[in-house]
Amino acid sequence: MRIAQILFSQGFGNRRVCAGLLQLGLVRVGGRVVEDPHEDFDPVGLEFEVDGRAWTYHAQALLMLHKPAGYECSQKPRHHPSILSLLPVPLRTRGVQPVGRLDEDTTGLLLLTDDGALIHRLTSPKHHVPKVYEVGCKHPVDDAQLARLRAGVVLEDDPKPVRAAAAERTGENSLSLTLTEGKYHQVKRMVAAVGNRVETLHRSRFGQLALPAELAPGEWAWTELSALG
Numbered sequence: 001m002r003i004a005q006i007l008f009s010q011g012f013g014n015r016r017v018c019a020g021l022l023q024l025g026l027v028r029v030g031g032r033v034v035e036d037p038h039e040d041f042d043p044v045g046l047e048f049e050v051d052g053r054a055w056t057y058h059a060q061a062l063l064m065l066h067k068p069a070g071y072e073c074s075q076k077p078r079h080h081p082s083i084l085s086l087l088p089v090p091l092r093t094r095g096v097q098p099v100g101r102l103d104e105d106t107t108g109l110l111l112l113t114d115d116g117a118l119i120h121r122l123t124s125p126k127h128h129v130p131k132v133y134e135v136g137c138k139h140p141v142d143d144a145q146l147a148r149l150r151a152g153v154v155l156e157d158d159p160k161p162v163r164a165a166a167a168e169r170t171g172e173n174s175l176s177l178t179l180t181e182g183k184y185h186q187v188k189r190m191v192a193a194v195g196n197r198v199e200t201l202h203r204s205r206f207g208q209l210a211l212p213a214e215l216a217p218g219e220w221a222w223t224e225l226s227a228l229g
Contacts, residue, residue, distance in 0.1 A: 003027065004037035006057060011094030012050055026051045053088075060115045061096050062225060063087075064209065067110040068217035073101035080104050086218050087112070099123060099206075100182050108133075108203035109211040111223075118225070122207075128180040129207050129228070130165055133187050136200035137173045145194040149177065153193040158183070162190065173199075 001009075007018035007027065018037070025033045028049040029041060046057040067073075071083045075097075084092050091112075099111040099122045113119060122129055146169060152161030166178035177187060188198045204211050208229030215221055 001041060001043045002037060003029070003034050003039050003041055006041065006043050006046065006048075007050065009043075009059075009094075010055060010057060011090035011092070013093065021050060055090070056222070058222065060113065060118070061091060061094060062111065062113045062115070062118070062223055063091070063096070063220050064206075064211070064215070064223045065110045065112060065220040066211060066215045066217050067102055067107055067203075069105050069107050072104050073098045073110065083110065083112075087220060102203060103185065103188075103201070106201045106203065107217065108201075109206050109209070110203070111206055111209075112220075122228070123182060125181040130178050130180050130205070131182070131203060131207075132205035133177045133179070134170065134202045134204050135175050135177055135187060135191060135198055137175065137191060138197040138199050139195075140172050141169050141175045141196065145191075145196060146175065148194045149190060153190055155183070155186075155189050155193065162186065164190065176204075 004015065004018050004022060007021060008015055012018055012021060021027055022035050022037050025035060027034050043057045048055055065083060065086065067083055070080050072078065072080045073083055075082060075084060083098065087096065094114050096112040096114045097119060099113060099119050102108065102110055121127055146167045149164045149167040152163035154161050162181065162183065164177050165180050168176045170176050179186060187201055191198050206228065209223060209227045
């Protein structure tokens with residue numbers, strides 16, 4: 001693939017901008033400045049630099065972000081900054097989108113991709129992709145609440161009960177909740193339905209992918225579809 005096409009596909013600007021980056025000597029492959037926009041490279045796993053920024057070619061972007069509180073999962077946020085503002089410009093340019101949403105006050109693992117089919121696959125309730133939430137509650141968590149969450153509770157706008165795939169106490173006022181669907185404010189509404197209240201909410205796992213301990217709030221990293229299980 002021509003180096004100019006590689007830059008374009010990775011979100012470094014339109015074709016004219018990518019040509020300009022090359023002409024200015026701002027692109028390096030293997031430590032060598034590349035100026036010819038027609039020079040060919042095997043894109044698979046290609047590592048290169050653009051204006052000093054190291055980059056690795058990905059045909060489709062899939063990344064994980066440790067979402068901090070105070071950010072909205074929207075391109076057009078209303079009250080808080082967008083989580084997209086935490087990403088470098090090339091990723092925003094190529095159009096990565098969150099896979100599902102986390103509330104502005106919810107923290108934890110958020111996946112983003114520019115693959116629309118993958119977003120549908122991972123968010124469709126038909127595929128039952130498990131997501132694990134660590135929940136801090138206002139009141140003590142008892143066995144009866146856990147049993148009701150596992151058995152299923154009825155939410156106000158849906159007569160069909162929704163249930164947790166797993167619900168375990170992790171502390172006097174905390175629990176771990178595993179869900180395989182994604183309704184609006186589902187964790188908060190389920191916990192409210194059993195007589196408690198969510199005070200803090202953190203997603204620790206998406207499929208088989210756990211949020212790495214070394215990934216600080218606001219940081220992101222590439223991941224692979226195989227990591228989701």
